[in-house]
Amino acid sequence: MVGRLGAVPLAGVSFANAVFFMLFVLGTGMSLGLTPLVGEMYSVSNHRKSAAYLQNSILFYGCMGVCIFLLAMAVRPFMWHMGQSPEVVRQAVPYFGYVAVSVIPFMVFASFKQFLEGVGNTKVAMAIIITSNAINVVFNWLFIYGHWGFPEMGAAGAGLATLISRVLTPVLIIVYFYRRDSFYRYFRLFRRENFSWEMIRSLIRVGAPISLQMFMEGSAFALTGIMMGWVGTVEMAGNQIASVISNFAFMIILGIGSAVTICVSHAYGQRDWCEIRRYAGTAYRLGLMWNAVTALLFISLRRYIPMLFTSDPEVIEMAARFLVFVAVFQISDGLQASSVAILRGIQDVKSIMWISFISLHRHQPADRVLPRVPYGGRCFGIVGGAHHRPGSRCGTLQCPLPEADEAQCVRCACGIKTAWKKGLGSGIYPQSEYLCKIRGRVCGSPAA
Numbered sequence: 001m002v003g004r005l006g007a008v009p010l011a012g013v014s015f016a017n018a019v020f021f022m023l024f025v026l027g028t029g030m031s032l033g034l035t036p037l038v039g040e041m042y043s044v045s046n047h048r049k050s051a052a053y054l055q056n057s058i059l060f061y062g063c064m065g066v067c068i069f070l071l072a073m074a075v076r077p078f079m080w081h082m083g084q085s086p087e088v089v090r091q092a093v094p095y096f097g098y099v100a101v102s103v104i105p106f107m108v109f110a111s112f113k114q115f116l117e118g119v120g121n122t123k124v125a126m127a128i129i130i131t132s133n134a135i136n137v138v139f140n141w142l143f144i145y146g147h148w149g150f151p152e153m154g155a156a157g158a159g160l161a162t163l164i165s166r167v168l169t170p171v172l173i174i175v176y177f178y179r180r181d182s183f184y185r186y187f188r189l190f191r192r193e194n195f196s197w198e199m200i201r202s203l204i205r206v207g208a209p210i211s212l213q214m215f216m217e218g219s220a221f222a223l224t225g226i227m228m229g230w231v232g233t234v235e236m237a238g239n240q241i242a243s244v245i246s247n248f249a250f251m252i253i254l255g256i257g258s259a260v261t262i263c264v265s266h267a268y269g270q271r272d273w274c275e276i277r278r279y280a281g282t283a284y285r286l287g288l289m290w291n292a293v294t295a296l297l298f299i300s301l302r303r304y305i306p307m308l309f310t311s312d313p314e315v316i317e318m319a320a321r322f323l324v325f326v327a328v329f330q331i332s333d334g335l336q337a338s339s340v341a342i343l344r345g346i347q348d349v350k351s352i353m354w355i356s357f358i359s360l361h362r363h364q365p366a367d368r369v370l371p372r373v374p375y376g377g378r379c380f381g382i383v384g385g386a387h388h389r390p391g392s393r394c395g396t397l398q399c400p401l402p403e404a405d406e407a408q409c410v411r412c413a414c415g416i417k418t419a420w421k422k423g424l425g426s427g428i429y430p431q432s433e434y435l436c437k438i439r440g441r442v443c444g445s446p447a448a
Contacts, residue, residue: 007237007315009155012091014240018222020099027068029214031110033207036347038118039265051189056199057111065107072100083230091155098159102166109169128172136165209353216356238318241309246326249294253334256286257341264345283338291334298327
């Protein structure tokens with residue numbers, strides 16, 4: 001909905017989301033550790049310990065939400081120094097402030113949501129999230145455009161709408177717990193003595209590796225969004241559209257993964273390895289089928305999907321190009337997400353963290369991503385590098401310049417790489433200087 005305001009507000013929201021997402025995934029990943037722990041206890045009918053996990057998670061995740069908010073507020077002043085244009089940052093900062101506050105109610109909601117998933121109930125959280133999204137859309141319409149006497153807030157209105165919708169989610173899910181005897185019994189099992197460092201250590205033991213794994217992967221995409229701002233507003237807006245479409249497709253895979261984690265955790269509680277193997281095979285088949293369909297759709301409809309977000313022809317063309325990359329990594333993304341979900345169900349989370357660390361840090365260091373920053377012509381190596389995820393091989397330099405300029409494109413990229421290694425500069429320069437220096441002089445333009 002922000003895209004209807006123009007490329008600059010959309011770029012501002014993209015930039016704010018990129019910065020916030022790196023903090024947000026830390027909390028989201030930590031909360032995912034609750035599901036396999038509760039699932040294991042639920043499978044052996046240990047309701048008292050399940051209730052103790054819920055009680056401790058509400059306290060722990062709530063405090064973590066406050067810490068993430070404070071960290072976001074500490075980061076906010078530095079947004080002016082991340083190489084973005086001033087008009088983009090002016091749009092991003094108010095929006096960022098609202099979504100930063102929203103992480104506190106979200107983390108409280110996450111404790112109940114992951115508990116419900118652990119006991120095999122996914123419908124309630126789905127209904128609440130759908131309701132929350134519908135409320136978000138309504139308030140977006142009111143605050144972004146200023147309908148029905150509400151102030152016209154632009155991009156900041158989208159942030160305020162997000163905050164309101166996220167505040168409602170823990171309220172709705174707590175009401176549900178109180179109204180259902182089958183879940184209210186867990187509240188009746190709450191005891192002061194249930195608060196223990198042992199329980200919180202268990203949440204950290206399972207949740208921290210998941211959180212770090214998600215942070216390493218999420219930061220690759222978040223940094224892509226930030227680096228797009230070094231290139232231009234149109235590129236950042238196009239990247240935002242492609243990211244939204246990619247996330248939409250990935251949500252289905254996450255849903256399949258959540259179901260697999262629940263089923264596997266229940267089987268793990270019974271130590272039924274044959275059942276675990278059966279669930280794993282089903283997850284791979286479903287994931288690959290869905291990703292194959294989305295890859296074909298993204299390629300065939302790449303010039304039409306962006307029209308749902310904006311009418312700017314330059315942004316539409318840029319998003320269409322990015323969607324090709326999104327389509328390419330669908331299969332590897334599905335395989336990875338299914339594997340992670342299976343391992344999470346048996347609480348084998350450290351291996352996931354190390355695999356992500358090795359794949360992302362071996363295949364996407366700064367001196368391999370920064371050389372692909374666009375210059376003069378618009379190169380798409382940033383996106384390729386970000387999609388160099390576990391199981392993916394999409395990190396090649398691609399430059400849509402005329403043949404006469406292609407050699408210059410590669411020389412400029414090598415120049416940034418050399419400058420980075422020799423300490424001559426990080427390649428972060430104003431767009432007019434084409435983000436590139438070779439032997440102390442600015443280069444990279446078609447005239448250079």
